[in-house]
Amino acid sequence: MTRHREYSKQEILKDEGSRKARCNRVRFRHLPLARQQSAQRTLLEMMLRRSARSSARPAIGWIVIMWIVLAALDGITGPYYSFNSLYLVLLCMTTWCFGRIAGLTSGALAIAATLYLNGFGDEFSAQESSVPALAAAGNASMRGVGVVFIILLVGAFRRTFDQEQANALIDPLTGLGNRRSFQRECKRQEMAARRDRRILLCGVIDLDGFKAVNDQHGHAAGDEVLRIVAQALGAAVRPYDVTARLGGDEFAFCLTVRDEAAGHRKAGRIHAVVMAAMEASEWAATCSLGAATGSDVEQALRVADRVMYEAKASGKSALVF
Missing domain, CATH: 1.20.5 (Single alpha-helices involved in coiled-coils or other helix-helix interfaces)
Structure with a gap:
């Protein structure tokens, strides 16, 4: 039942x-x-992220205008109306966009302006004589301490934010860029190539025998192989060229060259440098490299990825251009 x-x-x-x-x-x-x-994300978070990515130069004009408008409004309305909250918002924006020194400077000017326009008294009586001199000095000091604390807090938050943003674009094992940063920097390289009338050289590197190293010697040995490849790849290119670990045992690079012949020579040099570094190590691993040139970074990377598999199929440890 x-x-x-x-x-x-x-x-x-x-x-x-x-x-x-x-x-x-x-x-x-x-x-x-x-x-x-x-x-x-909230609207405030999106605004902070966008302002952090943009240059500080465009923000100078509109922040200066906002300071002028706020000071004028404070002067016109007189001491009966308080704009302390708006002053704090502008101080935070100034510190976020231009740094701690700019924030402290604008904070000192803001305190001096508000004391000049509104006096040292309380905001309701609007009479300077209603507050004793000692109390007025104490109020001004407390206002300064509060402003300095907020500016230092926003400055510390901005430095932490920038550090986390940078860490999010770096592969922690090798120190190279990750896939996300590679895609972003490749777009910049593409624009630079068009501006300088050059072409792009994109390459994809895949390690041969890496799984055997991991299986026989452990993941610590595999990590050492990845670091060796990263150091060799960084040494084979210019400081402003783009390199990245895309994931696992796959690496990539993107740079500009004059023509296809120069790209072929550069790809051969990169492959030779990485192979020499791996052969000098104690681990039995090599690499296959596929490279391609073009004006469009996505197309060049697709071709490089395809010919990289052709290099592995042809016997590994090869370069296909």
Whole structure:
């Protein structure tokens, strides 16, 4: 005999709520990563990220204008109206965009301006004589301490933010850029190539025998191989060329050359330098390299990836251009 449990209304509603929540999580999980991140960010976060990526030079004009407008508004309205919150917002924006020194300088000027325009008294009486000199000096000192604390806090947050942004673009094992930074920097290289009337040289490197090194000697040995390749790749290119570890045992580079012949020579030199570094190590691993030239970075990388597999199929440790 089967017993049927009777569910209460509260249990049914709770079950429906949890089921809807699971469905929402599944739908959200299948959204593209950019849309997921955008949905999780507030307007303030998006503004801070955009301002951090942009140059400080365009922000100078509109921040100076905002300071002038705020000071004029404070002077026109007189001491009966307080604009302290707006001053703090502008101080935070100034510190975020231009750094701690600019924030401290503008903070000192803001305190001097507010004391000159509104006096040392409280904001309701608007009479300087209503507050004793000692209390007025104490109020001004407390205002200065608060402003300095906020400026130092925003400055420390900006430095931490910049450091985390930089770390998010670096492969922690090899010190090269990761896939995300590689895609971003390749776009810059593409624009530079068009400006200088040069072409792009893109290459993809895949290690041969890397899995055997991992299996026989452990992951520490595999990490050492990856670091050797990264150092050799960095030494084979110019400081402003783009290099990255795309993931696993796959590396890539992107640089500009004069013509296809120069690209062929450069790809051969990079392959020779990386191979020499690997042969000088104690690990039995080599690399295959596929390289291609072109004016479009995505097309060049697709061709380089395809010919890299042709190099591996031809016997490994080869270069196909």
